[in-house]
Amino acid sequence: MDFTLTEDQQMYVEMVQKFVKNKIIPDILKREKEHEFPLDIISEAWELGLLNLCIPASVKGYEIDIVSTALIVRELSYGDTGISTSAMCNDLANAVIAQNGSDEQRKTFLRPFVEEPLIASFCLTEPGAGSDNAAMTSFIKKGDGGKYILNGEKCFITNASYASQFTVFCKVGKPGGVMIACVIISSESIRNGSVTSLPTGGREIVLPEGGVISTGKPEDKLGQLLSNTATVKFEDVVIDNDHIIGNRRLGFQYAMDVLDYARPMVAAIGVGLAKRALDVTLEYTRERKQFGQRICDMPVARDTLVKMWKKVELADMALMKAAWKIQEKAEDRGNYASLAKNTAAEAALFCANEGLHLHGGYGFMSEYEISKLARDAHIIDIYEGVREVQDMIVGREIV
Numbered sequence: 291m292d293f294t295l296t297e298d299q300q301m302y303v304e305m306v307q308k309f310v311k312n313k314i315i316p317d318i319l320k321r322e323k324e325h326e327f328p329l330d331i332i333s334e335a336w337e338l339g340l341l342n343l344c345i346p347a348s349v350k351g352y353e354i355d356i357v358s359t360a361l362i363v364r365e366l367s368y369g370d371t372g373i374s375t376s377a378m379c380n381d382l383a384n385a386v387i388a389q390n391g392s393d394e395q396r397k398t399f400l401r402p403f404v405e406e407p408l409i410a411s412f413c414l415t416e417p418g419a420g421s422d423n424a425a426m427t428s429f430i431k432k433g434d435g436g437k438y439i440l441n442g443e444k445c446f447i448t449n450a451s452y453a454s455q456f457t458v459f460c461k462v463g464k465p466g467g468v469m470i471a472c473v474i475i476s477s478e479s480i481r482n483g484s485v486t487s488l489p490t491g492g493r494e495i496v497l498p499e500g501g502v503i504s505t506g507k508p509e510d511k512l513g514q515l516l517s518n519t520a521t522v523k524f525e526d527v528v529i530d531n532d533h534i535i536g537n538r539r540l541g542f543q544y545a546m547d548v549l550d551y552a553r554p555m556v557a558a559i560g561v562g563l564a565k566r567a568l569d570v571t572l573e574y575t576r577e578r579k580q581f582g583q584r585i586c587d588m589p590v591a592r593d594t595l596v597k598m599w600k601k602v603e604l605a606d607m608a609l610m611k612a613a614w615k616i617q618e619k620a621e622d623r624g625n626y627a628s629l630a631k632n633t634a635a636e637a638a639l640f641c642a643n644e645g646l647h648l649h650g651g652y653g654f655m656s657e658y659e660i661s662k663l664a665r666d667a668h669i670i671d672i673y674e675g676v677r678e679v680q681d682m683i684v685g686r687e688i689v
């Protein structure tokens with residue numbers, strides 16, 4: 291394993307760092323306060339080629355390798371993890387199609403993302419099926435015309451209020467069935483649907499093929515205020531056979547495979563946040579003086595800063611190893627994906643909490659970025675599999 295970045299990777303890192311420095315950091319606290327979904331930033335990121343990294347070259351996508359993807363997500367997350375979560379969610383939803391779809395499906399469902407800045411949602415979690423995804427009850431069943439009909443409700447879905455395409459996991463036949471399929475409600479259907487804004491803040495889309503998708507009020511969250519999260523309900527949505535990805539019995543396997551790919555991306559989000567927390571804390575403690583000396587020169591504070599730095603570096607190493615293992619399709623890649631996610635979540639929480647502490651009372655004020663980072667950090671330990679689920683994966687493999 292070589293830690294030297296290729297010329298392309300170096301170019302990406304520098305480009306994202308510049309974008310973050312000029313377009314995200316200067317207004318981040320103002321945008322947070324306004325709590326408006328940053329469609330402009332997402333569009334600019336799309337123009338720069340920072341979205342839809344997994345789309346294959348065969349449909350004119352960037353098909354960027356996993357290590358480079360991790361570097362891009364890490365650098366974007368240094369600016370804001372809400373924005374990077376929404377941006378990365380496109381790859382979460384689209385990687386399933388890239389990995390398991392037919393050539394025709396890749397063209398139909400992925401090409402539109404290359405052509406314009408569309409947003410996708412990955413719909414796995416349900417109110418009664420969080421960590422235990424297999425307990426989902428959304429289902430497709432053959433209708434009278436021979437086509438499948440989808441019914442069910444998903445919750446905590448990133449980008450739901452703005453999505454132009456939905457990747458949905460559901461049971462086959464009945465809510466309590468054992469087989470899980472992955473189906474797509476395409477950007478073409480959504481575009482041709484009739485959309486009504488609901489008084490709740492959600493939207494209702496009547497689809498041309500039949501059926502309705504409705505999204506709930508955007509969730510009022512503790513952190514990552516610049517990413518959008520909402521429930522999505524599917525009522526009698528007609529699913530053509532060619533909108534079922536791969537084998538309709540293997541949807542659960544596809545979801546697990548894509549999560550192996552995505553966990554290092556959540557790790558990258560954690561490393562970006564941890565590094566930002568370290569940097570804003572270094573800046574603050576170099577300026578602030580008490581007892582006649584800079585906070586950063588006080589031995590206990592210095593010790594905390596060193597611990598923060600170590601957490602960032604260790605998490606970054608775990609991230610790079612996981613990304614490399616996935617790129618190499620190593621058999622034990624799942625273990626490293628889980629290790630990276632947990633290590634990065636721990637680094638993010640530690641650096642944000644300790645960083646806030648080193649800011650004293652100022653850290654508790656919303657005008658200091660560290661207070662936002664401390665709110666944002668919690669979700670890294672939760673989404674795409676809570677800490678205990680990652681340990682369960684590793685435990686199962688090593689034993």
Ligand SMILES: Cc1cc2nc3c(=O)[nH]c(=O)nc-3n(C[C@H](O)[C@H](O)[C@H](O)COP(=O)(O)OP(=O)(O)OC[C@H]3O[C@@H](n4cnc5c(N)ncnc54)[C@H](O)[C@@H]3O)c2cc1C
Nearest residue numbers: 412413414415420421446447448519672673674675676678
């Ligand atoms: C902001 C946000 C964005 C999200 N985006 C998406 C998205 O785009 N698509 C999507 O499908 N989902 C999304 N999710 C859902 C997310 O992946 C789930 O919240 C997560 O998997 C945990 O499920 P849960 O919330 O139901 O928690 P639960 O499964 O109820 O777990 C609660 C707690 O129970 C404990 N626990 C659970 N299982 C075990 C176990 N096996 N062993 C030991 N302890 C355990 C843990 O302490 C855990 O934290 C998002 C969530 C949030 C908050």
